[in-house]
Amino acid sequence: MSNPAPDLFDAALAVRLQAHAPYSGFRVGAAIRADGGRIHAGCNVENAAYPQGQCAEATAIGLMVASGDRRIAEIVVVGGDAGAGVLCTPCGGCRQRIREFAGPDTPIHVYDAGGHRRTFTLGELLPFSFGPDNLGF
Template identity: 80%
Template structure:
């Protein structure tokens, strides 16, 4: 299939190549397009104390926020080897983090290292979510 967002795929794939995944050996990259049009890419960073690692999506969101942007327009996640066909969707924690800066209709495009696999909206991955609007924001 043709990539719906080749620039985000390129950024996420490059970030994936820089992942620190010595324990799982499962490298993940993510790239966000913010409301300003900027692209923020991140990779997973594992730690010997396993719960202290961070996901690629969290890394990318941290960069986005640190740069002054606050809205996710779309996001790409790249996990798995080329041709694996593996759907590496954001974990539950990252889905909630994406909800903080995205909207239920935010597109999340999933790739393996070889290319595009499938797209979802955040609402498809996190239905009936709790977000800033629940608190009046």
């Protein structure tokens, strides 16, 4: 499976530092390469009312849409501590959010903050998904 260009990892790692995570201390950064090549990066934003928080992937997707892009070519997610070897895959809600703008073959590269990586396809993380094609789009 393909390796992401270093610029995508660098963008996710850098935006991770901007995360607002005062409650969990778990910072996450996500960077999307849209099908036109532009990069959109976002971080997690926690809230004292926990259900109101926002994942890094959701932030990056919102920025992508606000910038006029609509298709995800690949995505990088960086979470956890350097050297821990624990990878931060997108949560179930974010997998569905990604599915809105990506197909089953879209690569999702997950890292810890030290660069330990594994790549999945969206189809591996969200098999038999419900998406726009189910509604005729």
